[in-house]
Amino acid sequence: KRKVIVIGLGKFGSNLAKTLAAEGVEVLGIDKNEKLVEDISPDISEALVADATRKEVLKSIGVEEADQVVVAMSNLSASVLIVLYLRELKARFILAKANDEDHARILRLLGADRVVIPEQDAALREARTLITPNMVDFLPLLPDFLIAKLDAPDEFIGHSLKELDLRRRYHVYILAIRKKHSTKLIVLPPAEHIIEKDEELFVLGKKEYLSKLLAQSE
Amino acid sequence: KRKVIVIGLGKFGSNLAKTLAAEGVEVLGIDKNEKLVEDISPDISEALVADATRKEVLKSIGVEEADQVVVAMSNLSASVLIVLYLRELKARFILAKANDEDHARILRLLGADRVVIPEQDAALREARTLITPNMVDFLPLLPDFLIAKLDAPDEFIGHSLKELDLRRRYHVYILAIRKKHSTKLIVLPPAEHIIEKDEELFVLGKKEYLSKLLAQSE
Numbered sequence: 001k002r003k004v005i006v007i008g009l010g011k012f013g014s015n016l017a018k019t020l021a022a023e024g025v026e027v028l029g030i031d032k033n034e035k036l037v038e039d040i041s042p043d044i045s046e047a048l049v050a051d052a053t054r055k056e057v058l059k060s061i062g063v064e065e066a067d068q069v070v071v072a073m074s075n076l077s078a079s080v081l082i083v084l085y086l087r088e089l090k091a092r093f094i095l096a097k098a099n100d101e102d103h104a105r106i107l108r109l110l111g112a113d114r115v116v117i118p119e120q121d122a123a124l125r126e127a128r129t130l131i132t133p134n135m136v137d138f139l140p141l142l143p144d145f146l147i148a149k150l151d152a153p154d155e156f157i158g159h160s161l162k163e164l165d166l167r168r169r170y171h172v173y174i175l176a177i178r179k180k181h182s183t184k185l186i187v188l189p190p191a192e193h194i195i196e197k198d199e200e201l202f203v204l205g206k207k208e209y210l211s212k213l214l215a216q217s218e
Numbered sequence: 219k220r221k222v223i224v225i226g227l228g229k230f231g232s233n234l235a236k237t238l239a240a241e242g243v244e245v246l247g248i249d250k251n252e253k254l255v256e257d258i259s260p261d262i263s264e265a266l267v268a269d270a271t272r273k274e275v276l277k278s279i280g281v282e283e284a285d286q287v288v289v290a291m292s293n294l295s296a297s298v299l300i301v302l303y304l305r306e307l308k309a310r311f312i313l314a315k316a317n318d319e320d321h322a323r324i325l326r327l328l329g330a331d332r333v334v335i336p337e338q339d340a341a342l343r344e345a346r347t348l349i350t351p352n353m354v355d356f357l358p359l360l361p362d363f364l365i366a367k368l369d370a371p372d373e374f375i376g377h378s379l380k381e382l383d384l385r386r387r388y389h390v391y392i393l394a395i396r397k398k399h400s401t402k403l404i405v406l407p408p409a410e411h412i413i414e415k416d417e418e419l420f421v422l423g424k425k426e427y428l429s430k431l432l433a434q435s436e
């Protein structure tokens with residue numbers, strides 16, 4: 001059974017701890033704030049009140065036996081000390097939260113395996129959504145690509161996906177189709193699917209190709 | 219030219235303001251903290267020091283003329299007042315940051331068109347990545363789906379995507395292929411692409427189907 005230690009139970013740490021616990025992961029949470037520890041204890045396996053910048057505290061909780069240790073605090077000096085000690089105590093995988101790129105670089109150099117900057121990630125995502133109104137999502141993996149939602153263009157209606165050959169002609173891929181006013185979503189539709197008048201298409205493609213397609217569907 | 223007003227220049231607000239400005243959007247930033255306003259002014263169109271909970275301030279900056287207004291502060295009472303006033307001043311689109319679900323519900327009821335909870339979103343994303351190690355991304359649009367990276371399974375090698383018929387047989391779709399140790403990524407590979415020995419596949423599919431595929435590639 002997987003075991004994760006979450007150090008710092010602010011908004012990020014507590015959400016992470018509870019989500020993991022709900023998925024059946026054994027979660028130990030630590031915070032110096034007694035109220036936060038008390039609040040979360042019904043939801044996770046174990047919760048401790050402690051100052052995690054003290055190396056003996058980290059030693060006593062068996063960090064080397066956890067699959068992952070999460071350092072979830074914005075305080076630079078505290079996070080820096082904790083990541084240093086975790087590495088020295090041979091933690092197998094360290095995920096750390098940072099405030100900005102400088103903080104992230106420091107934590108990586110000290111041994112964090114993965115660093116996340118929640119506010120920056122959310123800001124980038126929202127900026128892209130504000131700039132591209134039809135955008136419903138984008139993939140950090142493929143930064144030039146995004147997923148847009150658009151009404152089926154007139155010239156697509158009555159034709160199958162196979163006929164339309166969208167990948168080759170438009171360099172886009174239809175990930176999902178939804179009948180308007182319905183919650184039913186057809187994901188990875190088959191090539192034989194015939195596009196109908198009241199369908200919404202969720203399309204993955206490069207920004208420039210999607211804008212061409214979006215222009216056509218208006 | 220698109221115009222956006224960002225109220226609150228903390229980590230989320232300032233990152234959003236700068237990203238939009240870099241994309242050519244006209245950005246007006248507001249914060250009561252003079253230092254933050256000073257720091258950001260080289261990067262955006264205009265930056266003002268002001269208390270945004272004062273309705274006359276919001277009136278004077280022409281909120282009804284902006285394409286979007288962003289309320290980016292965690293303080294509940296301040297964000298609540300500002301969203302109320304923005305709605306009364308007929309702001310066209312309000313994006314607000316919230317601390318948790320309760321805060322989000324309140325802002326939506328008061329008129330926010332879209333609410334984001336950065337720490338919660340990041341926590342959910344990281345929890346999923348921790349639980350599914352091959353996962354490189356997931357789409358909030360399609361919550362049961364995720365994108366996994368895996369080495370080409372032996373039985374795929376030498377066969378074309380068309381032959382393998384992955385969509386129908388495995389209910390997955392190969393979004394991209396990368397030669398190991400290369401940065402070159404083939405996105406939306408053609409059906410004729412023949413899978414080679416040293417290729418990494420970025421596959422989109424439902425969790426249960428991906429785990430089948432992942433088990434095969436080990």
Ligand SMILES: Nc1ncnc2c1ncn2[C@@H]1O[C@H](COP(=O)(O)OP(=O)(O)OP(=O)(O)O)[C@@H](O)[C@H]1O
Nearest residue numbers: 008009010011012031032033051052053073074075
């Ligand atoms: N030395 C420490 N030992 C244990 N817990 C600590 C220590 N320092 C800070 N914390 C805890 O870490 C948590 C998160 O810290 P902080 O509030 O600085 O981060 P935050 O970035 O505002 O959090 P979030 O954005 O996740 O809400 C707090 O609950 C705090 O009590």
Ligand SMILES: Nc1ncnc2c1ncn2[C@@H]1O[C@H](COP(=O)(O)OP(=O)(O)OP(=O)(O)O)[C@@H](O)[C@H]1O
Nearest residue numbers: 226227228229230249250251269270271291292293
């Ligand atoms: N009434 C107000 N008028 C103008 N600016 C304000 C007002 N109240 C708060 N702010 C500003 O909003 C910014 C963000 O607020 P706060 O620090 O509460 O949010 P935060 O959630 O910690 O921010 P972030 O996570 O984005 O760093 C701060 O820079 C603060 O000065």
